[in-house]
Amino acid sequence: MLSLKFIQDNPEFVIERLAVKHFDARAMVGQVLALYQKRNESQLESDRCKAEMNQLSKEIGQLFKEGKSEEAALAKEKTVVLKERIRLFDEEFESIDAQLAQLQVQMPNLPSSLVPGGRTAEDNEVVVQGGVMPVLPEGYKPHWELAAQYDLIDFELGVKITGAGFPVYKGYGARLQRALINFFLDQAREAGYLEVQPPYVVNEASGFGTGQLPDKEGQMYHCPVDGLYLIPTAEVPVTNIFRDVIVDAKDLPIKTAAYSACFRREAGSYGKDVRGLNRLHQFDKVEIVRIAHPDKSYESLDEMVRYVTTLVEKLGLPYRILRLCGGDMSFTSALTYDFEVWSAGQGRWLEVSSVSNFESFQANRLKLRYRDEATKKPQIAHTLNGSALALPRIVASLLENYQTPEGIRVPDVLVPYMGCEIIR
RNA sequence: GGAGAGAUGGCAGAGUGGUCGAUUGCGGCGGUCUUGAAAACCGUUGUACUGUGAGGUACCGGGGGUUCGAAUCCCUCUCUCUCCGCCA
Numbered sequence: 001m002l003s004l005k006f007i008q009d010n011p012e013f014v015i016e017r018l019a020v021k022h023f024d025a026r027a028m029v030g031q032v033l034a035l036y037q038k039r040n041e042s043q044l045e046s047d048r049c050k051a052e053m054n055q056l057s058k059e060i061g062q063l064f065k066e067g068k069s070e071e072a073a074l075a076k077e078k079t080v081v082l083k084e085r086i087r088l089f090d091e092e093f094e095s096i097d098a099q100l101a102q103l104q105v106q107m108p109n110l111p112s113s114l115v116p117g118g119r120t121a122e123d124n125e126v127v128v129q130g131g132v133m134p135v136l137p138e139g140y141k142p143h144w145e146l147a148a149q150y151d152l153i154d155f156e157l158g159v160k161i162t163g164a165g166f167p168v169y170k171g172y173g174a175r176l177q178r179a180l181i182n183f184f185l186d187q188a189r190e191a192g193y194l195e196v197q198p199p200y201v202v203n204e205a206s207g208f209g210t211g212q213l214p215d216k217e218g219q220m221y222h223c224p225v226d227g228l229y230l231i232p233t234a235e236v237p238v239t240n241i242f243r244d245v246i247v248d249a250k251d252l253p254i255k256t257a258a259y260s261a262c263f264r265r266e267a268g269s270y271g272k273d274v275r276g277l278n279r280l281h282q283f284d285k286v287e288i289v290r291i292a293h294p295d296k297s298y299e300s301l302d303e304m305v306r307y308v309t310t311l312v313e314k315l316g317l318p319y320r321i322l323r324l325c326g327g328d329m330s331f332t333s334a335l336t337y338d339f340e341v342w343s344a345g346q347g348r349w350l351e352v353s354s355v356s357n358f359e360s361f362q363a364n365r366l367k368l369r370y371r372d373e374a375t376k377k378p379q380i381a382h383t384l385n386g387s388a389l390a391l392p393r394i395v396a397s398l399l400e401n402y403q404t405p406e407g408i409r410v411p412d413v414l415v416p417y418m419g420c421e422i423i424r
Numbered sequence: 425g426g427a428g429a430g431a432u433g434g435c436a437g438a439g440u441g442g443u444c445g446a447u448u449g450c451g452g453c454g455g456u457c458u459u460g461a462a463a464a465c466c467g468u469u470g471u472a473c474u475g476u477g478a479g480g481u482a483c484c485g486g487g488g489g490u491u492c493g494a495a496u497c498c499c500u501c502u503c504u505c506u507c508c509g510c511c512a
Contacts, residue, residue, distance in 0.1 A: 043474060047481040054481090057493040061442045064492095076492050083492090246434095246471090367472095376453090378471080 001104045001364050003380075007032050017110040020117050020326035025107060032103050039096040046089035053082050105214060109361035111326050112298075112335040118325030124338070125325065130309070131318035134344050134401040142345040143396040144276030146403055147173065150423055153277070165266065165274070165281035172423045176398075177284060179417030180391050181259050184286035184311065188257035188388060191307055193288055196258045198237030201228045206240040209366040211332040211358075221263050234260035234287040235385045242291055243366040247381065249373045253300050254291040257388070259284065277392035278350065284391040290384045293370065294360065297382035298335075301357045304386045305337050308353050311389055314413045317397050318342035320349065334359040337386075341393065345400030350393040355386030 007014055011029045018025040056079055063072040116125050147153035152173025158166040169177050185195055207213035207229050212220060221230035231237055238258045247254065262285050266274075273279050288307070292300040305321065312319040324336040339353035362383045363369070369378040402409040407424040415421055 040474065043481080047474070050482085051480055053492085058443070060492045065442090072492080079492050 001361060002107055002110070003360070003364055004032065004036050004100065004104065007107075008036055014107075014110065018108060020111045020115055021108055021329065022119060022327050023108055028103055028107060032100065035096050035100050035103070039093060039100060042089050042093040042096065046086055046093060049082050049086045049089065053079060053086065056082070108331045109334050109358060111329065111333075112357070112359075114323065114335055115329065116323065116325040119327035120325075121328050123325040124322040124328055126320050127323050127337070128309070128319075128321040130313065130320070131316065131342070133318050133342060136344055136400075136403065137405050140345055140400070140403055142276065143343070143399040146345070146399045146408065147276070150408065152176070152399075152423070155276070163281070165279070167277070167280065172418070172420075175418060176395060176414075176423075177391060179414050180389075180394060181284060181286060182417050183414060184388060185257065185259055187311060187314075188286065188288060191255075193255040193257035196238060196241070196256055198231075198234055198241070198258050198260060200231050200237075200260055200263075202231055202236050202240065203228055206236055206243070209240050209243045210236045210362055211365065212236060215331070218267060219265055221265060230263035231260060232264045233262050233285060233387075234258040235289060238287065238289045239362060239383055239385065240366065242368045242381075242383075244368075246369045246371055246378050247291060249293060249370045252291060252293045252370060252381070253296065256289045257286060258289070259286045261285075262390075277396040278346075280392055286388050288386050288388045291368065291370075292382045292384060294379070294382050297357050297359060297384060300382075300384050301335065301337075301355065304355050304384060304388075308339055308355060308386055308388050312339060312341060312352070314411075315394065315398065316411050317394070317401060319352075330356070332356075332358050332361050334361065339387075339389075341397040343393070343397050343400055345403070346396075350397060352389050352393045352397075353387035355384070357382065357384045 002014065007029060011033060014029055015025045056075060060072050060075050063069070063075065116123060118124065141149070144153075144155070147155075150173075151171055152169065154168045154170055155164075157168040158164075161168070189195055201223070204213060204227055207220070212229070212232065220232055223229070237260070238256055241256070242254075261282055263282050264280075266279055266281060269279050288304060290300050290304065309319075309321070319339055319341045322338040322340065324333075324338055329336045333356040336354055336356040338351050339355070340349035341352050342348075343350045359382050360380045363380045366383070368381050368383065370381045371377070372379050398411065399408055402411065404422075407422040409422050410418045410420060
């Protein structure tokens with residue numbers, strides 16, 4: 001979320017930037033400015049009364065010690081009025097503060113100046129296109145047919161056990177999952193990321209910290225008895241490692257990678273989007289998360305984009321990188337690059353990674369700070385994350401792009417992990 | 425699931441109604457000494473909000489209460505630990 005101070009100091013800038021996300025913030029900003037001032041006035045009054053109260057209490061204690069109980073009783077009477085005033089000012093403060101928090105949470109992150117102003121996915125800017133389009137054999141198939149033909153994935157079995165969107169991977173299908181996870185984690189480690197294994201279930205505070213709660217509540221599986229949520233991405237538990245933490249500036253950027261299963265309700269999805277592996281309720285992903293110095297976070301973002309590029313290139317998949325437009329980017333992001341790979345059997349691009357700089361938006365919620373080397377004061381850090389990579393669509397693309405009449409070829413980098421060069 | 429114990433500053437660990445934002449130790453930072461380091465000694469060392477500033481206020485797991493005054497007493501919630509049971 002944006003800090004109140006920032007909104008107060010830059011109201012017009014906030015309104016102008018949020019317009020790029022097609023969010024009209026004028027009324028909200030106006031309310032924030034008015035409430036912020038009122039809140040501070042209440043605090044000032046309350047603090048004054050409390051100071052007086054503290055002083056009085058000390059005096060009363062002193063009087064008792066000296067045995068002047070009559071004077072003490074007199075002083076006690078004065079506290080009654082003060083107490084009531086404190087109560088009123090505090091109530092007012094609490095009420096205004098809650099309203100402010102409400103407004104704050106509703107305001108999206110400001111898009112960076114690089115963000116194009118479009119409205120829909122059509123308006124995203126293709127910044128890089130790479131790889132070579134495969135030449136498919138006669139009678140090529142989409143991945144769900146290939147998965148059935150080679151007995152790699154059983155979608156119906158998943159329906160029996162759980163429901164649609166929870167496939168069962170079998171044989172080389174299961175092994176391919178494991179191969180990709182290991183490949184991605186090994187690559188991340190070599191690139192300097194610390195591997196962690198986070199919980200797959202998080203509490204409410206964590207959901208709030210990364211911005212899933214309160215507004216995206218419906219997208220997560222929820223265990224109300226325990227007040228816990230299944231993670232939609234490892235971003236949530238991993239970024240929350242740093243909630244309420246003050247890190248040393250010299251440790252920045254902090255680079256963390258984690259594999260996790262991800263759970264998404266995906267309410268409202270339908271049609272070709274959910275066919276096969278295109279959109280699942282449970283899927284595997286390796287996520288990279290970085291904590292960066294505010295002056296260096298865009299350098300970090302570029303590094304992450306370059307890193308993800310190496311992954312799709314090593315897998316030999318045709319890809320493109322999109323810079324998301326204001327209308328298509330997420331609530332929490334300041335700048336997002338999406339990676340798409342070509343799904344030759346379906347003839348469409350599939351999103352396999354989203355790399356974002358959240359600047360201070362998450363860090364404000366998380367109270368994630370670094371200690372400034374010069375001033376020694378805690379400052380809000382920047383957070384970034386990206387998929388590196390999400391498995392199902394990579395699998396879809398691999399199966400389709402590498403299909404041959406003899407079987408599915410295994411990309412060279414995966415051969416050591418798969419123990420074979422072709423899936424028959 | 426049953427029984428008990430506990431939650432204090434980066435960590436360890438005091439503190440049972442008043443001058444306690446909190447003794448002390450460790451760690452960190454600065455300094456003296458040293459060719460350098462260690463040791464020793466001295467000093468310093470939380471966060472947030474607010475105020476132009478001096479300063480003020482809040483915070484001892486969360487919330488509520490008693491009191492002129494709460495880290496300290498009461499209620500409640502959450503969490504952690506130990507033992508037993510069950511178990512990957």
